[in-house]
Amino acid sequence: MKYEHESKVAIAAAKQAAVLCESVRRSVNFVSLDKPDRSPVTIADFAAQAIICHQLHQAFPQDPIVAEESAALLYQSASQLTKVTEAVQALIPDAMPEQVAAWIDLGQGKVGERFWTLDPIDGTKGFLRGAQYAIAIALIESGEVKLGAIACPAFEEGCIFTAIRGQGAQRLSLQTRQSQALKVLNDQTSFQFRLAESVETSHGDPERQRSIAQAVGLTASSLQMDSQAKYGAIASGHAALYLRLPWSQNPDYRENIWDHAAGAIIVEEAGGRVSNMHGKPLNFSTNAQLIENRGIVASQGEIHDAVLAAIAANAAADI
Template structure:
């Protein structure tokens, strides 16, 4: 498999999708109603259309397991929405037609198998709406292992450099980031424990996405005393891989004890952290299963670390569970 070509096409497609998403964001009212998801819908579908088109044209035999499909868009009452999506796509691909856009979106209806892409065209819906963090997440899974992962984070600003980063990781070849508009690749490396100023903890903005009380208890048990940094989307994986945080926890919320994570919400980020020297598992230390289904049914929670503290974090979680 030609991983150089895979990366080249994937990078270009995420750059296109990020342009579309940022154009949509310019038109989101500042006080948008939470239940009004129309800008998100337009951006989600437009992003998926662009990425799926690029991947399918070059790699027609690799299925794409995407978050969206065009079923609802084909209904008569969705005419305005699909027209808006098509207009945004045409800003990138002027020859695009509505029928083609619908077809490109549905390229994401592939099935989990021996070799497939998994795609989240916009991860972090609420962050996207409030002009904060979101990610475009794409991963290639081959024979049960994530081989390639890309995270487009158009709104992410790290301590060094500009706003907007694209993270790229290939199994065994390291993790890198580049300005999302293009530029030099910068090698990623997780933080050392001695770097106290960056020995931080990231978690989701939304309390319902985890158990924030327990997460803070666990962070303190491994010596992290500062307040958590709350960030939407898989941008958290990018932050850990860049060495700007040592820990990201997503432990099961008491409100949703039976929730299982979607593979497209973690696959790309996981390899980005692992190839930067970190470690990713569920709360029991088990590897995340990206190969069996679209949901990680055999995993509970997600633990992401700089590697050095991983076993200590897992032990702290188990100790808490035994005592509660």
């Protein structure tokens, strides 16, 4: 099957990173740093990116990788680089600090005809709280996501959501070899017919998003979780809708591709739909940000057009 080899490499890398991240999270002395934008980053973010970039580069040396982190902060702190290296050495014993920094910076590639995009820990605040987080990997060719893998160690017993374009989506257990096909929720009477929303209120306009959800019949209490685990929740029937609508005060905000690429294909291959707030497909072909798209709508499919209409009506009411 096409992309089977790429998918196996991505899943193996995501599993390794999940083991590493859980080991770091169980550590009693790990701390977070602040990036220039004041968002947190941890040893696990850097170490997971090093592991995954190393694995992808070994398997596909010609493929650029567009990832969230860089080693810039670590070059300023030898002690932090040492800690990251020690975390990586749990899986690659002979790794040296300069190698680890170089592996992290493999993620500074450019968007092209074929490239990988990676978020080593999506939902770092959730990771720090002991809640949901995700390790998200996607392969993009000609602007279309061809495969995605999202490791969610805190989603129920721990799992990887994965999909290949045209071949469906699956959920793989991190504890066993069991797998199951994913299918979105089609029962609108189910208590799981609900909105999945971020714990962090800065990730969208929560009042507007809840209003839209209620307008299309999602009245059950929302499912709150960090990270692209929300895409997994929709793909596996735990929720019906995920919205990321920008604040009216920040109309120029655009989403990062690594925050949505893997999740989007998993929902689509499970039978759902993903678009921007105007119904346009997400364009991953031009930039590390979705510069041609505003907002995100991911749904179980049947309600998608109604959601888009509710968003348009809501926007018209604000004029």
